[in-house]
Amino acid sequence: MERDISILKENILFKDLTAEQIRKVLGISRKVVFSENETIMKEGEVGDTLYMMLEGTVEVAKKLVINGMSDQVTGKDKVFTKLSAGQHAMFGEIALLEEHERTATVKAVTDCVLYEIGKDDFLKLAEEDYELGYKILLNLVRVVSSTLRKTLEDTIKLTTVLSIVLEEL
DSSP: OHHHHHHHTTSGGGTTOOHHHHHHHHHTEEEEEEOTTOEEEOTTSEEOEEEEEEEOEEEEEEEEEETTEEEEEEEEEEEEEEEEGGGTOEEOTHHHHOOEEOSSEEEESSOEEEEEEEHHHHHHHHHHOHHHHHHHHHHHHHHHHHHHHHHHHHHHHHHHHHHHHHHHO
16 A cells, blocks of 8 residues: 555645554455456446546547537547656546536556545545545646636637637638
């Protein structure tokens, strides 16, 4: 467990947490293994778990749509990014904040070892230890805020390119 703590303490979720607090979080976590090419979570399914990477690489993909209509899916997934344990990556964080459909499909590129935290277990821990719950929620909000900021920047870039292309037609 000490090896896992030394790896996970670099994860943004554990920013400003003590080793003892990380142990508490690992106490409610489950170590899971996924084989190369195995789907870890699927876009559109309701999720209630967050994953933190210990080993391996995953790819994050979203379905492409036609005419902006979510019910007219092309059947193709567009890989948007790859995440690795070396980046101290995590995914599925929205599931700890609300019950909602997964926003992307995550698939193992290599064999992966992850820690999985369930929403109910996390909420119980946060209720039992307010300081720990506060720190983790603050870190989760930072992650979601950063993701939102990047998404907005990407949307502006795409809108700008589309406007330029349409003006030239």
